[in-house]
Amino acid sequence: xxxxxxxxxxxxxxxxxxxxxxxxxxxxxxxxxxxxxxxxxxxxxxxxxxxxxxxxxxxxxxxxxxxxxxxxxxxxxxxxxxxxxxxxxxxxxxxxxxxxxxxxxxxxxxxxxxxxxxxxxxxxxxxxxxxxxxxxxxxxxxxxxxxxxxxxxxxxxxxxxxxxxxxxxxxxxxxxxxxxxxxxxxxxxxxxxxxxxxxxxxxxxxxxxxxxxxxxxxxxxxxxxxxxxxxxxxxxxxxxxxxxxxxxxxxxxxxxxxxxxxxxxxxxxxxxxxxxxxxxxxxxxxxxxxxxxxxxxxxxxx
Amino acid sequence: xxxxxxxxxxxxxxxxxxxxxxxxxxxxxxxxxxxxxxxxxxxxxxxxxxxxxxxxxxxxxxxxxxxxxxxxxxxxxxxxxxxxxxxxxxxxxxxxxxxxxxxxxxxxxxxxxxxxxxxxxxxxxxxxxxxxxxxxxxxxxxxxxxxxxxxxxxxxxxxxxxxxxxxxxxxxxxxxxxxxxxxxxxxxxxxxxxxxxxxxxxxxxxxxxxxxxxxxxxxxxxxxxxxxxxxxxxxxxxxxxxxxxxxxxxxxxxxxxxxxxxxxxxxxxxxxxxxxxxxxxxxxxxxxxxxxxxxxxxxxxx
Numbered sequence: 001x002x003x004x005x006x007x008x009x010x011x012x013x014x015x016x017x018x019x020x021x022x023x024x025x026x027x028x029x030x031x032x033x034x035x036x037x038x039x040x041x042x043x044x045x046x047x048x049x050x051x052x053x054x055x056x057x058x059x060x061x062x063x064x065x066x067x068x069x070x071x072x073x074x075x076x077x078x079x080x081x082x083x084x085x086x087x088x089x090x091x092x093x094x095x096x097x098x099x100x101x102x103x104x105x106x107x108x109x110x111x112x113x114x115x116x117x118x119x120x121x122x123x124x125x126x127x128x129x130x131x132x133x134x135x136x137x138x139x140x141x142x143x144x145x146x147x148x149x150x151x152x153x154x155x156x157x158x159x160x161x162x163x164x165x166x167x168x169x170x171x172x173x174x175x176x177x178x179x180x181x182x183x184x185x186x187x188x189x190x191x192x193x194x195x196x197x198x199x200x201x202x203x204x205x206x207x208x209x210x211x212x213x214x215x216x217x218x219x220x221x222x223x224x225x226x227x228x229x230x231x232x233x234x235x236x237x238x239x240x241x242x243x244x245x246x247x248x249x250x251x252x253x254x255x256x257x258x259x260x261x262x263x264x265x266x267x268x269x270x271x272x273x274x275x276x277x278x279x280x281x282x283x284x285x286x287x288x289x290x291x292x293x294x295x296x297x298x299x300x301x302x
Numbered sequence: 303x304x305x306x307x308x309x310x311x312x313x314x315x316x317x318x319x320x321x322x323x324x325x326x327x328x329x330x331x332x333x334x335x336x337x338x339x340x341x342x343x344x345x346x347x348x349x350x351x352x353x354x355x356x357x358x359x360x361x362x363x364x365x366x367x368x369x370x371x372x373x374x375x376x377x378x379x380x381x382x383x384x385x386x387x388x389x390x391x392x393x394x395x396x397x398x399x400x401x402x403x404x405x406x407x408x409x410x411x412x413x414x415x416x417x418x419x420x421x422x423x424x425x426x427x428x429x430x431x432x433x434x435x436x437x438x439x440x441x442x443x444x445x446x447x448x449x450x451x452x453x454x455x456x457x458x459x460x461x462x463x464x465x466x467x468x469x470x471x472x473x474x475x476x477x478x479x480x481x482x483x484x485x486x487x488x489x490x491x492x493x494x495x496x497x498x499x500x501x502x503x504x505x506x507x508x509x510x511x512x513x514x515x516x517x518x519x520x521x522x523x524x525x526x527x528x529x530x531x532x533x534x535x536x537x538x539x540x541x542x543x544x545x546x547x548x549x550x551x552x553x554x555x556x557x558x559x560x561x562x563x564x565x566x567x568x569x570x571x572x573x574x575x576x577x578x579x580x581x582x583x584x585x586x587x588x589x590x591x592x593x594x595x596x597x598x599x600x601x602x603x604x
Contacts, residue, residue, distance in 0.1 A: 031453060032461020033489050039460055039468040091425060096417035115398035119421065120468050123393060123428065124460040130432045131455035134448050142444040149451050150436040151333060157429035158341055159334020166341040166422050187335050 005292040012060050013053035015071075019079040020047055023132060042113045042121035043128075046090040047083060050104055054225075054297070055196040056082045061289050062200025062214050073140045074203045077148060080132040081196055084156050087125035088192075090118050092165060126156075144202055151202070155195035164188025168253070176254045182223075185256075189229070190222035197221075217279045217290065224272040224298045230257035231265050232302070269298040307594040314362050315355035317373075321381040322349055325434060344415045344423035345430075348392040349385060351406055356527075356599070357498040358384045363591050364502025364516050375442045376505045379450060382434040383498055386458050389427035390494075392420050394467060428458075446504055453504070457497035466490025470555070478556045484525075487558075491531075492524035499523075519581045519592065526574040526600045532559035533567050534604070571600040 024044050028035050056078030063074035093100040093108040094115060101111050110118035132138065133148050140148075154160055164187030171184065197218030201211035234257055257265040276294035280287040326346050330337050358380030365376035395402040395410040396417060403413050412420035434440065435450050442450075456462055466489030473486065499520030503513035536559055559567040578596035582589040 028461045029456065031456035032459070032465075033493070034465065034485055035460050036465045036468045036472070038472065039465055043460065087425075091421055094421065096421060116471050117468070119393055119396065119398060120464050120471075123389075123424070124464045126425065126428060127455050127459035127464065130451055131459060134451040134455065142448050146436050146444050146448055146451075149432055149448075153429050153433035153436065154331065154333035157334070157433060158337050158345065158426040159330045162422050162426045162429065163334075163336065163338050163341055166338045166419070169418050169422075170338070170340065183336055191335065 005289070005296050008289055008292075009052065009054070009057055009296070012057040013051075015060070015075060016053050016056040016078050016082060017048060019075045020082060023079055023128070024048070029131075029135075038113070038117065039120055039124060042109055042117040043125055045106075045112055046109045046118075046121050046125060047086045049086070049106060051082075051086070053078075053082060054293075055085055055192060058193065058196035058218070058221075058290075058293065059200045059203070061293065062197045063203040064289075065200070065283050065286055066204025066206050066210075068204055070139075073138050074200065076132055076135075076138045077199050077203055078196075080129040081152065081192070081199065083125045083129040083132070084152065084161075085192060087122040087129075088156070088161055088165070090122040090125070094118060097165070097169065140203065144205070148199055148202055151195055151198060155191040160187055160191035161189075164191070171253055178256065178259065181254055181256055181259075185223065185226040186219070189226050190219060193222035193225060194218035213279060213282070217276055217294075220272050220276040220279065221294050221297045224269055224276070224294065227257060227265050227269055227272070228298055228300055230255040231262065231269075232300075234258065234262065236301070273298045307591070307598050310591055310594075311354065311356070311359055311598070314359040315353075317362070317377060318355050318358040318380050318384060319350060321377045322384060325381055325430070326350070331433075331437075340415070340419065341422055341426060344411055344419040345427055347414055348411045348420075348423050348427060349388045351388070351408060353384075353388070353406065355380075355384060356595075357387055357494060360495065360498035360520070360523075360592075360595065361502045361505070363595065364499045365505040366591075367502070367585050367588055368506025368508050368512075370506055372441075375440050376502065378434055378437075378440045379501050379505055380498075382431040383454070383494070383501065385427045385431040385434070386454065386463075387494060389424040389431075390458070390463055390467070392424040392427070396420055399467070399471065442505065446507070450501055450504055453497055453500060457493040462489055462493035463491075466493070473555055480558065480561065483556055483558055483561075487525065487528040488521070491528050492521060495524035495527060496520035515581060515584070519578055519596075522574050522578040522581065523596050523599045526571055526578070526596065529559060529567050529571055529574070530600055530602055532557040533564065533571075534602075536560065536564065538603070575600045 024040060024047065026035055026037070026040060059078040059081060060071065060074050063071070068074060089103060090109045092098050093103060094110055100108055102108065109121055129152065130149055133152060134145055138145055156162060164184055167184040168188055176184065194215050195218070197214040198211050201214045273294050277291050280290055326342060326349065328337055328339070328342060361380040361383060362373065362376050365373070370376060391405060392411045394400050395405060396412055402410055404410065411423055431454065432451055435454065436447055440447055458464060466486055469486040470490055478486065496517050499516040500513050503516045575596050579593050582592055
């Protein structure tokens with residue numbers, strides 16, 4: 001039976017959420033002294049929020065290309081990645097950053113708790129991600145865990161996601177070149193999506209050439225993800241998005257979709273999906289779900 | 303020639319600062335796309351600020367107990383730890399947290415830049431710490447680097463430093479028991495000092511029993527550090543501290559020094575120094591600088 005992509009995505013999200021729920025248990029781990037209840041609740045609020053879990057899904061599906069004997073490692077790495085993604089949302093929503101009150105129709109962490117709790121919950125989620133990947137409970141060789149820690153840090157730090165958010169804040173009201181917009185987006189959203197796809201390869205024990213290939217797939221769908229996001233910001237209502245829309249234009253932020261218009265953006269999206277499918281060619285039939293993922297990313301309506 | 307402790311500490315600080323300066327170079331590392339200049343400047347402002355570098359010094363000195371052939375690994379781990387310590391200062395100084403305008407006589411990061419820059423600089427420093435430890439440029443076996451990543455994450459996350467800061471914020475205006483104050487302090491300041499001492503053992507390839515012993519030394523001087531800090535907050539002026547003082551009492555924060563008074567605190571400090579010296583007994587003469595460090599921590603005037 002061929003399952004619709006949304007059903008597969010939801011099944012993956014459910015597995016990842018169970019892993020996250022276990023990891024955010026009240027019981028301290030060895031070396032931890034105590035888990036303060038309110039901080040833990042703020043972390044859970046930031047993470048267990050009904051997200052689509054696209055990045056973790058990409059970890060699971062790219063790992064599945066390589067016959068892993070069990071999926072504990074992939075699930076833990078996927079959960080760690082989601083902690084990093086969610087930390088970035090918690091901090092980006094803060095008044096000093098994007099100042100958002102709602103996230104997926106729910107109050108953001110600083111609205112549900114307070115700003116200090118949101119800052120510390122974000123910090124703790126980021127820190128926890130590196131704990132999860134490095135811990136012996138992640139059943140991978142030491143070299144693989146170490147490579148994942150290092151790649152995750154580079155994808156999310158100054159030269160990746162955090163740097164991209166800094167560029168994005170600086171871009172308000174300024175005129176970026178097309179090249180600068182592409183770099184900003186490759187950092188802000190692309191780096192973590194690319195990491196998701198490479199991470200599955202590392203978890204699966206893939207050869208360097210295959211990890212590189214998965215990274216290129218990740219870069220293509222990362223760019224598609226951002227273009228689809230820009231398009232939605234241009235065309236959709238806040239009701240279907242569960243968050244404020246039209247904010248890019250209001251903030252004077254240049255986007256490729258805003259620069260070139262809706263038709264150009266749709267053509268670009270089709271081109272990126274075709275490119276992503278080409279990249280997956282050597283993996284044959286097994287990569288079918290990843291092909292669906294590329295189309296899903298380009299076509300998404302929220 | 304026997305050098306005074308302050309001279310040794312300053313020499314260590316200088317080595318660590320050179321390492322940090324190199325690490326905060328504008329050139330992106332492999333896997334990084336670009337290092338945005340303003341974010342990099344905010345990170346440097348938060349890190350290259352004339353701190354005493356006590357935690358990194360403890361890494362260097364505990365590692366030196368074990369005949370390392372070169373000190374690159376110890377210096378990189380020390381620098382990573384300082385990135386974590388400084389990220390916590392940058393975030394703790396934010397208006398939503400302790401709301402401090404000055405740090406070591408200089409404007410805090412959010413005053414010198416802005417709040418968004420301070421949040422992202424802190425995030426990026428925390429992330430970078432895990433990059434530094436995990437990278438192949440840190441010349442240690444994969445298992446050792448992995449253990450350092452995991453211990454650092456546990457010492458600084460929800461069950462360590464960040465959790466301690468959450469407890470500290472929650473404690474304002476509430477009456478904590480002595481046990482609760484001890485736990486708060488063991489998390490907020492103790493965990494990272496303990497990590498510093500254990501880390502040197504891991505870097506030096508020490509046996510588990512010696513790493514455990516160094517952890518106990520770290521716990522003793524961590525508590526002494528906090529008691530000395532409380533004492534300074536009770537007794538000194540903001541001029542000698544380079545930051546606001548008397549804030550604990552003003553914020554209604556219970557401290558052990560506030561609870562038991564100055565004389566009791568001084569006796570406790572002497573007891574902790576004696577305990578720290580006892581713990582170091584098996585390391586003999588080589589641990590002399592660490593004994594001096596214990597006395598320095600207990601006696602410090604700023």
